[in-house]
């Protein structure tokens with residue numbers, strides 16, 4: 697079963713709703729980075745949030761990057777998304793497993809920390825990228841994405857991000873939703889939504905019971921109120937290349953490149969997003985050095 701995202705309008709356009717099954721995507725990330733429980737949940741939630749935010753706000757070739765740095769033991773988390781439903785991400789400390797919190801859930805708040813910021817950078821094809829930054833208000837990340845949308849983009853929203861991790865660190869379920877209140881929304885619709893959100897079980901728990909993204913929207917709003925607009929495939933994808941790493945190598949100080957050539961007769965670059973390794977031999981490094989510094 698492959699992952700997908702549903703885009704919908706609710707109550708004749710009073711709300712916009714996105715729901716996603718990202719189980720395979722988060723599993724791929726878990727395997728690439730060998731994440732343990734708390735790191736899996738933190739990275740997984742960031743990937744799901746990035747996919748939802750990308751689907752809700754990008755089109756064409758636009759991309760965005762989410763940076764989370766809360767000062768907690770997992771360190772920095774990065775995720776990059778686009779309008780086509782692919783995402784990649786990395787986490788500074790993959791091997792974090794804290795004891796469960798008082799609700800018997802993975803303690804994402806203390807793994808991520810609340811002493812820092814969430815930063816979203818959007819490349820919309822303009823001269824300057826758009827950057828929005830908010831302090832981490834929760835560390836659980838769903839609330840942080842919600843706060844980001846309200847504070848930085850002035851869109852009243854609700855974001856739920858949920859990852860269920862098995863005892864062997866594999867991913868049992870990962871998903872979420874993003875709801876946006878549109879200008880025509882009535883007080884009754886908003887009040888009803890708030891009540892339903894309070895009563896809603898965790899997304900990953902609903903998914904473990906067999907619920908799909910469209911089922912979750914039906915539970916939230918009532919099937920008769922949901923109009924599905926689009927279904928988009930989702931996957932983890934890294935588009936790194938040797939050329940990209942050669943460009944990065946070219947930004948190294950001259951003496952570092954000379955040392956790699958003289959001492960190591962080559963270099964290996966490892967992609968932080970997919971662990972792919974790229975080898976550069978002496979001749980390739982020499983070419984990079986000459987190209988970068990002999991102009």
Ligand SMILES: [Zn+2]
Pocket residue numbers: 934935936967968969970971972
């Ligand atoms: Zn890569």
